[in-house]
Amino acid sequence: MERFSFVFLVAGLFFFALAFAISGLIPMLAVQDLDVRTIEQMAQQPPFEFTLLAEQYPVAYEKAFPGMSETEAFADALRVGHKTYIGEACWHCHSQQVRPWGGDEARYGPKSFPEEYHNELNMPPLWGTRRIGPDLIRRGGRQSNDWHVAHFYNPPDVNPSSVMPAYPWFYEDDGRTPNKTGLSIIAYVQWLGSWLPRNDETVFDLEAIAAEYEAPVLPALPIPTTEDEELEEPSEEDFWGEE
Amino acid sequence: MTRNDAPLVHGAMVRWHLSTAMLWLCISLLAGFFYSLQLLQHWPLPKIPVLSPGRIRLVHTNLIAFGFLTNAFFAMLYWTVPRLTGVRVASRNLGWMILVAWNAIILATYIGLHLGQAQAVEWGETPVWIDPVVVVGAILVWIQFYTPIVKTKERSLYVSLWYFSAGFVWLGLTYIMGNFIPQYLVAGNAAGPLLGLYIHDLVGLWVTPMGWGMMYFFVPIILRRPIWSHALSLVGFWGLAFFYPLQGVHHFLGSPIPMFAQYSAVISTIAIEIVVTTVVINFFMTWKGTEGSLKRSIPIRWFWLGALNYFITCFQCAFQVTLTFQRVIHFTDWVVAHAHLVMFGVFSFWIFGMIEHLWPKLTGREWWSPKLRSASFWMTAGGLWGMFLTLTAGGLIEGFMALNLVSREVILETLRPFWIVRTTMGVAIIAGVGCLVTNMAMTVIASRAAHADLEYAPYEDDAAKEASVGTV
Numbered sequence: 001m002e003r004f005s006f007v008f009l010v011a012g013l014f015f016f017a018l019a020f021a022i023s024g025l026i027p028m029l030a031v032q033d034l035d036v037r038t039i040e041q042m043a044q045q046p047p048f049e050f051t052l053l054a055e056q057y058p059v060a061y062e063k064a065f066p067g068m069s070e071t072e073a074f075a076d077a078l079r080v081g082h083k084t085y086i087g088e089a090c091w092h093c094h095s096q097q098v099r100p101w102g103g104d105e106a107r108y109g110p111k112s113f114p115e116e117y118h119n120e121l122n123m124p125p126l127w128g129t130r131r132i133g134p135d136l137i138r139r140g141g142r143q144s145n146d147w148h149v150a151h152f153y154n155p156p157d158v159n160p161s162s163v164m165p166a167y168p169w170f171y172e173d174d175g176r177t178p179n180k181t182g183l184s185i186i187a188y189v190q191w192l193g194s195w196l197p198r199n200d201e202t203v204f205d206l207e208a209i210a211a212e213y214e215a216p217v218l219p220a221l222p223i224p225t226t227e228d229e230e231l232e233e234p235s236e237e238d239f240w241g242e243e
Numbered sequence: 244m245t246r247n248d249a250p251l252v253h254g255a256m257v258r259w260h261l262s263t264a265m266l267w268l269c270i271s272l273l274a275g276f277f278y279s280l281q282l283l284q285h286w287p288l289p290k291i292p293v294l295s296p297g298r299i300r301l302v303h304t305n306l307i308a309f310g311f312l313t314n315a316f317f318a319m320l321y322w323t324v325p326r327l328t329g330v331r332v333a334s335r336n337l338g339w340m341i342l343v344a345w346n347a348i349i350l351a352t353y354i355g356l357h358l359g360q361a362q363a364v365e366w367g368e369t370p371v372w373i374d375p376v377v378v379v380g381a382i383l384v385w386i387q388f389y390t391p392i393v394k395t396k397e398r399s400l401y402v403s404l405w406y407f408s409a410g411f412v413w414l415g416l417t418y419i420m421g422n423f424i425p426q427y428l429v430a431g432n433a434a435g436p437l438l439g440l441y442i443h444d445l446v447g448l449w450v451t452p453m454g455w456g457m458m459y460f461f462v463p464i465i466l467r468r469p470i471w472s473h474a475l476s477l478v479g480f481w482g483l484a485f486f487y488p489l490q491g492v493h494h495f496l497g498s499p500i501p502m503f504a505q506y507s508a509v510i511s512t513i514a515i516e517i518v519v520t521t522v523v524i525n526f527f528m529t530w531k532g533t534e535g536s537l538k539r540s541i542p543i544r545w546f547w548l549g550a551l552n553y554f555i556t557c558f559q560c561a562f563q564v565t566l567t568f569q570r571v572i573h574f575t576d577w578v579v580a581h582a583h584l585v586m587f588g589v590f591s592f593w594i595f596g597m598i599e600h601l602w603p604k605l606t607g608r609e610w611w612s613p614k615l616r617s618a619s620f621w622m623t624a625g626g627l628w629g630m631f632l633t634l635t636a637g638g639l640i641e642g643f644m645a646l647n648l649v650s651r652e653v654i655l656e657t658l659r660p661f662w663i664v665r666t667t668m669g670v671a672i673i674a675g676v677g678c679l680v681t682n683m684a685m686t687v688i689a690s691r692a693a694h695a696d697l698e699y700a701p702y703e704d705d706a707a708k709e710a711s712v713g714t715v
Contacts, residue, residue, distance in 0.1 A: 002399035002477075004392055004408055011405070011484035012412040016448070019488030020420065023440055027492075027504045028433040036430045087359030089297030089368075095574060099497030102570040103646050114499045117431025124363050124425035124434045127498055129442075131574035132282070134651055156284060161652040163282045165296040 037119040042191075043075035049145055049190035050074050056145060057177055064180035074187065081188025082121050084181055088167070095128035096137040096192070108135045109196075116195065133164060138193030148186045149178055249335065251325045256338045258605050260318035261598060263346050265680050267310025268591075270353070272673050274303040279666040283659070293357045301356045301368045307586060308366055308445060309377075310349040315594045316453040317345070317384070320407065322601065323460045324388050327404055328395035333387045341383050348376055364438060366445050367422050374422045381415040402476040403456035409484055410452035417444040432499050439500075439508075440491030446585065447487040454590040455479070455522065458546060461597055462529060465542050471528035475521045482518025486511045496569045509564050516561040519553070526550045541616050545596030548624055552588035556581065571646055576658070577638025580631045587672075588627045595623070595679060602683055609692035611685035615678045623675030629668035637661030 051070065054061045065073035085091065098104045100111040116137065117125050143151070150157060153171060155164035168175065170182030178186065280287060281296035288294045321338070325331055332338060348369075355361070355370035362371050369377060392400070392408055400408070421441025425434035463470050470476060492500055492508035527550065530536070536543045559581055562568055572578065599616060603609055610616055637658050644654050 002405065004400060004404075007400070007405045007408045008412065011481070012409040013416075015484045016413060016416055016488050019491075020440070022507060023436050023489060023492050023504055024420070024424075027436045027501050028429060030501050031432045034431075084359070086363045087298070087361050088295055089301050089361065091363060092297065092300055092365075097495075097498050099573070101497060101566070102573065102642075103648050104497075106648055111497075112499050114432040117435070117499065119430060122431040122434070123427070123429070124438055125431050126363055127435060127438075127495055129365060129494060129574070129578065131645075132655075159652065161655045163284055163655060165281055165286065166290055167295070168290050169292045 031114050031118065034115060034118045036123075039075050039078050039120045040071075042119055042121070042195075043071045043078060045194075046070055046074040046187075047140055047190050047194040049141065050077065050187050053145055053183055053186065057183065060172065060177045060179060060183060064183050077184040077187035078121065078191060080180060080184035081186070081191075084185045085126070085188055090136075091126040091128045092130055093128075093132040093164070094134065094136045095131045096125070096135065097127040098135060098137060104135070109138050112137060133162075136189065136192050138196065140190045140193040145186060145190070148189065149176075149182070152178075152182060152185065249331065251329070251331060253321055253325075253332065253335055253338055254605060256321040256342065257318045257601070259342050260314045260321065261601075261605075262683075263342075264311050264314035264318065264594075265676075265683065267306045267314065267349060268676060269680060271303050271306035271311060272669075272676060274299045274306070276666070276669050276673060278303060279662065279669055282662045283666060292359065295359075298356055298359060298361070301361050302353060304366055305352055305356065305368055306349065307591075308450070309352065309369070310346075312450055312453075312586070312590060312594070314345065314349075315597075316450075316457070317341070319453065319457050319460075319594075319597060320388055323403060323457070324391050324407065327401050327460070328391040328397065330391035330394045333390035337383060337387055341380065341387060344376075344380055344383070348373060348380060351376075362422065362426065364421055364425065364441060366442050367418070369422070371422075371426060374418075377418055377422075378415060381411075381418060385411050385415065401459075402470070402473075402480065403460045405480050406452035406456035406459070410449060410456070413444065413448035413452070413488075417441060417448055421445070435495055435498055436492050436500050436504060439494040440488070442494050443491040444488060447483075447490070450586070450590050451483065451487070454593055455483075457597060458526065458550070458593055461600060462526065462543070462546055465540060465546075465600055466530065466533050466536060468529065468533070471525050471531075475525045479518060479522035479525065482515060482521070486515040486518060490515065493564050496564075496566060496573065509566070512564040513561050516557050519557040523550055523554045523557075541620060542596040542600040544620055545592045545599060549589045549592035549596065552584055552592065552627075556584045556589060559584075571642035572638055573642075575638035575641040575645070576634040576661070577642065580634030580638060583627065583634070584631050588631065592624075592627075595619075598679070598683070602686060606687050606690075607693060608686050608690040611682055611690040615682040619675045619678035619682065621675070622671050622678065626668045626671030626673075626675060629671065630665055633661050633664045633668065637665075 054070070054073075061073075065076055068076065098108045098110065098112045105111060147158065151159070151164075152167045153175065154166040154168075155162040167182075167185075170178055170185060172179050277286075277288065278296055278300045286296060321332065351373050352369045355373065356368060360370040360372075361368040362374070388407065388411060392404055417440075420437055421444070425437045429437075459470060459476065489511035490508050492504045493512050496505050496509070526546075530543070530547065533543075537547055563572055563577070563581065640661075641654055641658055644657065
């Protein structure tokens with residue numbers, strides 16, 4: 001047990017391989033039937049906020065995505081937005097996972113399920129390990145494009161207690177019109193959660209309203225109450241209630 | 244100089260790797276300081292893309308892991324491996340190549356992160372185009388240090404060499420697993436566990452084995468007494484090798500990863516605490532009976548405090564990994580405090596201990612200022628502990644507020660005083676490390692007092708073997 005070959009083969013290689021099989025390979029097998037969706041597939045249905053961006057900033061939009069169809073432009077925006085999200089380390093202060101405990105479900109909806117992550121933009125997934133800002137996995141549509149435009153420019157202008165950095169380089173020289181990076185990061189954030197159906201209630205930022213009026217944040221969405229539901233992915237009815 | 248007259252230890256490598264390590268440490272500490280100012284809503288640098296706070300936060304962790312710790316460990320290996328085996332490293336030229344290549348990798352990472360090219364792998368944000376080069380670098384390190392370990396005529400290896408033998412191969416495997424598979428092969432729930440494994444294995448299977456190997460080498464030498472129990476060191480090593488790689492998923496408890504994987508990570512994490520305790524006992528029993536050494540010897544002070552911090556860190560692990568604790572502390576400053584205690588309070592402290600011990604031998608001069616040595620210890624240790632306590636307390640408060648659905652705005656307002664104290668403590672750490680770096684530089688530049696011996700001076704191979712066996 002004190003020879004090099006034994007240490008190298010057993011500890012160095014075998015134990016590592018064993019752990020990789022248990023913690024890495026078997027969880028992979030559990031989701032092997034899920035298709036990994038490409039950006040192009042996901043871009044087939046842009047959220048309406050993206051369509052709205054094109055109307056709100058026609059000149060900047062045309063400059064950023066010249067001559068592209070809406071789906072092509074949205075695919076491009078997702079790519080650039082995703083790269084920006086990683087490069088600016090957004091994922092170190094915002095998580096992208098809703099846990100089944102810790103009050104997460106009351107704030108951000110039912111716990112995350114594997115299908116949400118099986119796409120090209122989650123290679124690797126952006127779950128995060130620190131939550132200074134809110135969780136973003138279902139954030140799309142909670143705030144308007146206008147809110148995001150003002151917020152990315154200087155977050156404390158919108159939310160005085162925010163510690164999020166300002167991103168003036170997401171804008172044209174006028175400091176008001178988002179450039180390609182700005183349009184893309186907004187498109188990316190508005191895309192998050194857009195795979196779930198929306199209704200009017202979700203476009204309000206309930207936390208911000210509660211903070212404004214010093215009211216306790218009430219659960220925005222129904223929480224699964226029975227034991228059985230914890231094991232199932234939430235159906236649309238469970239998630240949004242009856243419309 | 245022909246190969247046969249070359250000194251056993253390549254002293255220039257130790258000096259260069261230590262110096263570059265301290266350079267990256269200084270940059271990293273400044274990055275951490277500036278990022279903490281952003282959390283106080285005060286950003287002193289111009290608001291331009293390359294100085295974005297988020298990018299600077301990435302610089303902070305990556306330079307610590309690869310720039311500081313890894314460079315310092317390379318220095319440690321150049322000193323210890325030839326002395327433990329009685330055989331030189333593979334090649335002096337390869338040594339220069341690794342030195343230049345590794346620091347070029349760090350520099351490229353540093354620039355890449357500032358340009359916004361990060362990869363979404365925590366602790367491995369190195370831009371994807373640099374990743375293959377890192378793997379090549381790891382392979383060169385294998386060649387360099389496996390050569391003496393394989394060539395040695397010693398039948399059984401000293402405990403440090405077990406840790407090194409396994410640690411080198413773990414570095415390469417971990418890096419490949421974490422930086423390539425989730426990036427190119429699998430997505431989402433299949434990739435997530437690998438990220439957890441990567442975060443954990445980088446610390447557990449690279450930094451920890453190197454750190455423990457270093458501790459097992461230097462502490463008996465400084466104290467001039469053998470390690471307390473050989474059997475315990477065996478238990479410690481094999482326990483680490485078996486349990487540590489199994490734990491990675493505990494970084495994503497509550498994620499959509501299957502629960503069996505989460506539970507296995509939790510159980511093996513609790514199991515390793517028993518193992519770690521044996522190693523900590525081995526340290527303190529070796530030290531027992533030389534209590535006066537804490538007063539006399541600054542190196543042993545660093546090692547002692549590091550070992551205490553290590554015990555506390557691991558004690559924390561066993562609790563914080565349970566789902567009960569996770570409800571509260573995950574996503575909070577508690578974890579940040581924990582990470583600082585491990586990476587800085589343990590492994591960096593031990594490296595400082597090694598520097599305090601080695602620098603006079605490496606330069607042939609006495610320390611320039613004994614007062615600065617002491618000041619460096621107290622400021623760094625005080626700063627780290629202040630930061631740890633502040634962030635732990637803040638993290639608990641934050642966690643319970645989040646659990647009780649207090650709004651994010653109120654949580655941020657509550658954390659502000661804690662963050663102010665944290666920044667202050669960070670300044671203390673920077674001052675402490677600044678003292679150490681100043682002292683190191685001035686020892687080279689201005690110290691006139693000659694140190695008794697240059698321990699890496701040339702000697703015959705046979706004598707070297709005897710010396711290495713004798714001192715260990």
